[in-house]
Each structure stands twice: as C-alpha cells, then as structure tokens.
Amino acid sequence: MNKPWEALLATSAVVSIALGGVVVTSVSASAADLPVTGTTEVPVDVAAPGTAPVGAAAPAEAPSPAASAAPAAPAPADVPPTDVPVADAPTAEPVEPDAAPVADGAAAPDAAAPAADEEIAAAALAPAPDAPVLDGGTIGLYEVTRAQGATDTDVPLTFTGTGLAGAVVSLDFARADEVTDAVDPDVSVVVGADGRWSASVRISAGTSVYTATQHTVDADGAATSEESAPSAERRIVVIAQVLPQWGVVDQESDEKWVADIVSDDGVEYAEVFVNGTTGTLYRAEISLVSVDRSTTFEVVRPEEYADGKWAHSFAITPGQYRIAVRQVSDEPGTFPRYNSGLNYSPVITVVPSSDVVTSAPVVTTPGNGSTLVVPGGRDGAPVTLAGTGQPGYPVVAYAEPRDEDGTYAYFDGAGGAPLLVGADGRWSAAEQELPAGVYDVTVYQYDSSLQNPSASETTTLTFEVRAATAVTPAGTGSAVRPATGGSLAYTGSDDATRSLVGGGLAIALGALGLVVARLRRRSATESDVTTLS
Numbered sequence: 059m060n061k062p063w064e065a066l067l068a069t070s071a072v073v074s075i076a077l078g079g080v081v082v083t084s085v086s087a088s089a090a091d092l093p094v095t096g097t098t099e100v101p102v103d104v105a106a107p108g109t110a111p112v113g114a115a116a117p118a119e120a121p122s123p124a125a126s127a128a129p130a131a132p133a134p135a136d137v138p139p140t141d142v143p144v145a146d147a148p149t150a151e152p153v154e155p156d157a158a159p160v161a162d163g164a165a166a167p168d169a170a171a172p173a174a175d176e177e178i179a180a181a182a183l184a185p186a187p188d189a190p191v192l193d194g195g196t197i198g199l200y201e202v203t204r205a206q207g208a209t210d211t212d213v214p215l216t217f218t219g220t221g222l223a224g225a226v227v228s229l230d231f232a233r234a235d236e237v238t239d240a241v242d243p244d245v246s247v248v249v250g251a252d253g254r255w256s257a258s259v260r261i262s263a264g265t266s267v268y269t270a271t272q273h274t275v276d277a278d279g280a281a282t283s284e285e286s287a288p289s290a291e292r293r294i295v296v297i298a299q300v301l302p303q304w305g306v307v308d309q310e311s312d313e314k315w316v317a318d319i320v321s322d323d324g325v326e327y328a329e330v331f332v333n334g335t336t337g338t339l340y341r342a343e344i345s346l347v348s349v350d351r352s353t354t355f356e357v358v359r360p361e362e363y364a365d366g367k368w369a370h371s372f373a374i375t376p377g378q379y380r381i382a383v384r385q386v387s388d389e390p391g392t393f394p395r396y397n398s399g400l401n402y403s404p405v406i407t408v409v410p411s412s413d414v415v416t417s418a419p420v421v422t423t424p425g426n427g428s429t430l431v432v433p434g435g436r437d438g439a440p441v442t443l444a445g446t447g448q449p450g451y452p453v454v455a456y457a458e459p460r461d462e463d464g465t466y467a468y469f470d471g472a473g474g475a476p477l478l479v480g481a482d483g484r485w486s487a488a489e490q491e492l493p494a495g496v497y498d499v500t501v502y503q504y505d506s507s508l509q510n511p512s513a514s515e516t517t518t519l520t521f522e523v524r525a526a527t528a529v530t531p532a533g534t535g536s537a538v539r540p541a542t543g544g545s546l547a548y549t550g551s552d553d554a555t556r557s558l559v560g561g562g563l564a565i566a567l568g569a570l571g572l573v574v575a576r577l578r579r580r581s582a583t584e585s586d587v588t589t590l591s
C-alpha cells in the first residue's frame with residue numbers, strides 16, 4: 059500500500075533537487091551580496107514558523123547517491139540539501155520531514171522563481187554599443203526669434219547626430235549657469251536606418267551642457283543591450299531674441315578710415331570710434347562683424363551713460379566691416395539669456411596707410427626766396443600759389459608772416475572752393491593780396507574722405523613782399539610825392555610844392571625873354587649890313 063506513495067515521494071525529491079540546482083546556480087551568480095547558509099542549515103520564513111523554506115519542494119526522504127544528480131555536503135539522512143537563501147531571514151535548525159506538511163503532495167509556492175527569471179534576462183543583455191555621435195562643435199550658440207518660436211521661457215531646438223541603426227538614443231541635459239528656474243528636458247529618439255537621428259526639444263534660455271547615450275532594443279522596444287557610455291559633452295548657449303529692438307549706431311553713411319597706428323607686432327590698424335543709444339532698461343551689446351554680416355569678430359558691452367547713450371573704440375585692421383548693436387538682458391550669468399534683434403551700421407572701410415597720398419605737392423609759383431613788389435596804388439602785392447600734386451586730393455596751403463603782428467593767409471580754390479589737384483596733376487590757388495613782409499609758406503595734401511585724415515609730407519618756401527620804392531629827381535634833394543594810393547608814407551607839404559612850381563615857371567619865362575631879345579638884336583644887325591651894301 060505504501061509503494062505508490064513512496065514512488066511519488068521519491069519523484070518529487072528528484073525534481074526538487076534538479077530545480078534546486080538551477081536556482082542555486084542562478085542565485086549564486088547574481089546575488090552574491092545575500093547571505094548563504096551552510097548545507098546543514100535551512101532558512102525558514104519567520105513570519106510563518108514551521109513552514110517549508112521559500113523556493114524549496116516539500117520535505118521527503120533523503121535520496122540515495124544513485125538518485126541524486128548533484129553532490130551535497132553531509133546532512134541528516136532525512137533532510138534534503140538546499141542553498142536557496144531568503145533575504146533578511148534568520149537561519150534555523152533542520153526540520154524533520156513530517157514537521158512541514160504539504161497539502162495533497164503538491165510543492166510549496168516558489169517565490170524565488172520570478173527573481174531568477176529576471177536575473178536570467180539581465181544576463182542575456184548584449185554588451186553596450188559605442189556611444190552615439192553629436193553633430194556640431196564643442197560650443198554652440200543658438201539665437202531664436204519670436205517668429206521662430208522663442209518665448210520668455212524657452213526656445214525650440216533640434217539636435218542631430220549619428221548612432222547604431224534601430225538603437226534608441228537618449229539626450230541628457232544639465233544647466234551650466236546660475237539660472238535656477240530653468241528645466242532642461244531629457245529626450246529619447248530611435249536612430250534611423252541610415253544611422254542618423256534627430257530630436258526636437260524646447261530648451262530654456264541660458265547655458266546648458268548635454269550628452270547622448272544609446273542602447274539596442276527588440277521589436278517590442280525592450281532593451282537588448284547595456285547602455286553605452288556617454289558621448290563627448292557639448293555646451294550650448296541659448297538666447298531668446300524677444301526684447302524690443304531699440305539699440306542703434308549713430309552713423310549716417312559709409313565711413314572710411316586709414317590704418318594710422320602700428321602695433322608692437324608691426325600690424326597696422328585704425329582706432330575706430332563708434333557711439334549710439336539703447337533703451338534705458340537694458341544694456342547695449344555691440345559687435346564688429348563682416349560687411350556681409352556672416353562673421354562676428356568681436357563682441358563687447360560698452361560703457362553707458364545715464365541717458366542710454368554708449369560709446370566704444372574698436373582697433374580694426376584694414377578691411378570692410380559693420381557695427382551691429384542690440385540691447386540685452388544679461389542677468390544672471392555672463393551671457394545674455396534674452397536680447398533684441400541686431401541693427402547694423404553702414405559700411406566702415408579701413409585702408410592701409412599705403413593707400414593714401416603721402417608725397418608732398420610741388421610749388422612752382424612763387425619761387426622759393428623770390429621778392430614781390432607792391433604795385434603803385436595798391437596796399438599789397440597779389441600772390442598766386444600754383445604747383446603740381448597727386449590728382450584728386452585736396453591741397454592745404456597757407457602763408458605765415460614772420461612779423462608777429464602780420465596776418466596769416468590761407469589759399470583756397472576759385473570762389474572759396476577747396477583747393478584740389480586736377481586730373482592733369484596741376485593746382486592753382488585763388489589770388490591773395492599780401493602786404494609788405496616776409497612769409498613762410500607750407501603746402502601739403504590729404505585724403506578728405508577719411509574720418510582720420512593724415513597729412514602727406516610738406517613743402518615749405520619763403521618769399522618777400524616789398525613796398526614801392528620812392529623816386530628822387532636828379533640835382534635836387536626834394537622827394538617826389540608818389541601817386542595816390544601808394545603804400546609809402548609822404549612827408550612833404552603842399553605849400554612848398556606850389557612855391558617850387560611857381561619858381562620854376564618864373565625861371566622858364568625869364569629864359570624865354572632872354573632868347574627873344576637876342577633874336578631881335580641879331581635881326582637888327584643883319585638889316586644894317588644889308589642896307590649899306
């Protein structure tokens with residue numbers, strides 16, 4: 059009568075030992091931090107004393123060596139060996155088989171089986187793939203306008219890169235500035251069959267850093283590999299272009315400057331002064347950009363005044379540029395979170411020093427060391443400067459008297475126009491009347507189109523203006539009064555002149571009478587001679 063029961067008990071023991079071997083192998087490989095009891099101790103559930111160990115089969119007689127597939131340490135003959143631990147469960151003395159009843163001969167519920175399945179699944183994950191690659195440089199600057207979706211809280215951005223086809227790429231963002239009210243999202247996206255991925259997210263304005271990882275998945279989206287290492291870190295500066303556009307540059311038209319300064323390294327540059335205004339609620343930010351607005355060379359926040367005006371000087375090498383200005387809100391952090399759009403100045407051109415006139419003009423009239431005489435009836439001598447120079451450039455010419463009480467003379471073109479060198483290379487100034495004296499003349503050229511014009515080499519010469527010379531008749535010591543309007547002083551008197559004229563007239567009349575008398579006497583003599591004969 060007992061044989062069928064004994065056979066059934068023996069079969070259960072074999073199954074229990076086989077299952078126990080699998081469970082022990084799995085648990086010992088994945089849960090090394092859990093305590094493992096000796097083979098003579100069997101853990102029990104303290105919440106239900108006297109019940110069977112969790113994950114073990116119903117007690118049975120000890121199997122014979124032939125029936126046991128796995129060797130075990132020595133144990134009581136009627137206690138089956140087991141190594142299945144239960145976390146946080148105290149150990150107890152071995153329990154006799156008849157102390158743990160099993161209803162209808164069924165095995166107790168195996169609570170450890172699900173955990174074993176999970177460990178098996180984890181062990182089946184493939185190794186982690188390589189990290190995905192992010193497009194772009196180490197640092198990216200993104201400015202997004204309201205028209206492009208920017209708001210006072212965030213802006214839309216799209217991130218791209220490459221990865222393992224079909225894998226899931228995860229982007230992880232973190233703040234890198236002092237903004238505490240911003241939250242950068244984390245996002246995942248599947249890599250396309252071409253190995254490219256693209257993810258669109260909304261990022262808070264400010265500075266963030268981000269990386270990407272990837273793992274493979276099955277058709278149901280379950281992970282089939284470990285997570286990869288993070289990609290190289292990227293830093294992004296995000297600006298929401300949402301402020302009013304109030305900043306302007308005070309420049310009405312194109313400007314031309316010459317590189318008139320040389321650095322210690324021998325580089326020529328011009329000190330270009332710019333100024334403008336912005337709203338009083340925000341700071342001005344100005345940039346030196348290329349003339350086509352595609353390249354930014356320098357960005358500064360200039361000193362501002364209480365009325366919103368600002369000014370700054372850029373050191374600019376030869377080339378063509380524009381000044382871009384906008385207003386920004388740069389708190390917190392060192393870079394603005396919000397700004398306005400850019401306003402651009404007209405073109406600023408900086409030319410090298412070799413492109414401007416440098417040679418001195420030539421003066422052909424008057425000659426150096428010449429003397430000019432004041433004509434009669436005039437107070438000064440007419441002076442006309444003329445010469446040659448580089449066509450198209452203005453000529454500056456002035457005469458400085460050596461007499462400290464004299465008058466400076468500036469020479470212009472006809473009708474007061476600027477004095478320019480003509481296409482034929484000649485120039486001629488309008489006539490100037492200069493009183494008597496010695497004059498030093500300076501002449502040079504310059505480029506009048508420059509904001510910082512520099513003079514060419516100069517030409518200097520000296521000439522003298524003399525007054526008309528007084529005339530003294532021969533045989534007299536009396537001076538002859540010069541013609542009216544002359545520049546010489548007259549020191550004689552009108553009464554003396556009249557006496558002199560009267561005396562001369564009397565002498566002339568007396569001489570005339572003497573001649574007449576002599577002629578009469580000669581006539582009478584000749585008449586007598588004729589009659590006598």
